[in-house]
Amino acid sequence: MKPDTSNADETPGWFDRKENVRKVLAGLSIGCGVLVLIDVIFWVTGYDKHPYLKWEKWPGFYAVYGFVSCVLLTMVAKYLLRPLVMRDENFYGEKAESEEMKGGSDNV
């Protein structure tokens, strides 16, 4: 049985409202800002982070490293790996239609 998709008349969910998505993103941005600020305070006050490596002392190192890592990963995947390895869904000769799995019969 196919899942029910007749939902035209229902009210939009919390995450479907643009203002709520904006709230989440604002929260994320504030969180990021606060964490960088804390790191700057550590740096200014000379708080001992017990670092193993000198980079760990730089303010915002973890923030920048995390951000750059993810962007780099995405770019490598998108522009290097995908052109190299992406093939048709039926590359190995198995039917695409049969991807529908067992279960999925208890929908309302």
Next chain:
Amino acid sequence: MFEALPPAAIYLLGALIVPFLKGRVRQAFALAIPLIGLLNYTAISEGVHWTTTLLDFELILGNVDRWSLIYLNIFTVISFAGILYIINDNKALDLSAGLLYAGSAMGVVLAGDLLTMFFFWEMLTVAAVLCILSRQTPEAGKAAYRYLLVHVFGGVILLAGILIHLATGGSVAFDKIELSGVGPWLMFIGFGINCAWPVVGAWLTDTYHEASIGGVIFMATYTTKTAIFVLARCFPGEDTLLWIGMAMAIIPLIYAVIENDLRRVLAYCLINQVGFMVIGVGLGTALSLNGAAAHSYCHILYKSLLFMSIGAVIYRTGKSKATELGGLYRSMPWTCFFCCFGAASISAPFLAGFISKSMILSDAASKGTPMGTALWLVLLFAAAAVFFQAGIKVPFFAFFSRDSGIRCKEAPLNQLLAMGLVAAMCLIVGSFPNLIVYSMLPNPEASYNPYTFSHVTDQYALLLFSGLAFVLLLRAGLYPAEIRSTNVDFEVLYRRGGPVLYRVFDKVLNAANRIASALFIGVIARNVCNFFESGASRLACWIMTPVWMMQGADSEQIEDNRQAFFRIARKGALPIGITAFCAVMMLGLLSLIFLLEK
């Protein structure tokens, strides 16, 4: 206190009995086995237990130390959660496969000798194949076949390694082995195949997404973690593992970015996390080995939770691809919550992954060597990127993203309870590491405190900025679109290479077979057979021909005589007179030879 039993025996017996039970009795029995296992676990003490003798070898079913106990603990916990997760469907194959899997893995971690270890090691493969088959789709059948072929190949390599190791004077003890010579290297590679090393580990992402929703929980828990356990037992501190671990920590994540099937994304991220453990084993210090054990424990928890949540989505919608899902937070809020909880548990402070991953990172950084620094940078990259994938991509595309329009029921109660149990474990383990995990670590002398203020803030910075990168890439349209496709990995070696090899063997070996058949059976064997069947008769005919010619017979009569004589001689039905004549002639001949020799 009661006497503990070998945990493998409890589970394997349970797996055998389950198919003979029905209805509620089967459900109660299947759930009781892990509970008995848990009770039994509390009675197991350190030391050597349950030994027996086979030929000249002493088999040890219970070599219990701190290493085996921490693995036994988490294997027991997940056996209960996994069985609870699949209990409502009450399928004998699913339940038996799960119990068999758990028992086999426990057999490996408690084995005291290489033969016992190998026996249970192979049982793991049987259980995994059943877990894939229980999905009952044509693709699952093919995937199970591929899984079996790869793991039988790995098993043969391991067995060859063990036998060569023993034949060259190595000990049968399942303990530290020096990595030199053919035997130990073959064992090392045999372990590596189950550990999903690069190239030889493509079976994992090739098959996990085809398994049943419950089966994949057992698969993700037992196979790769027992591989980490055996590597830590036999080859701790091997430098080769550091390079292998680095490759495992990075390469699968790049695949995860462009993968559409969310269970496959989780499988890629699983390899990445096993890479952390491989590095932990490779570093070989007390702290890093503790880190490998602790991370096995924590990783099993949050990866099970993630597989359970996506399994629940498959259970209700029949779909697991990012292109087909989205917006499910409305229909499945609890499942969504548990998925996000599992995602956060990958590395957020106060949840499971944070307390274990950082042990390996700290140990790498504390080396102060270029290799240590490189490892630290790679692992930090991997920590950020795995959260970016398993932590953000999976929940986002399953439960948020664009609304797929799918409206379904929340996951069944038993699945929610199983997820709740594992989530609670993630929270307890992460918030109170000394309570469960740290108190069980193999090297208690190497203490570690993950909760310094700056460590917590640094970790949050890493994670939140990963999230920020995801949002910005998505908004800028730079995040790769989810496309229905196949991303070719090293499984192409056997999925495409296998049939080519088959055809080559078909052409070459079958042609050689045909030629050999024509020559040996068609020509040589037939002539030899003819000779022994009628050679003496023909000889007699040749001898008799001059006699008939002397009697004045023409060629036609000679031919008739030959045929008649041949028939008689073949049957040995010659008249007594002729036989006697031949005997006398033979005797005379022998006498002549004797006289001439004199």
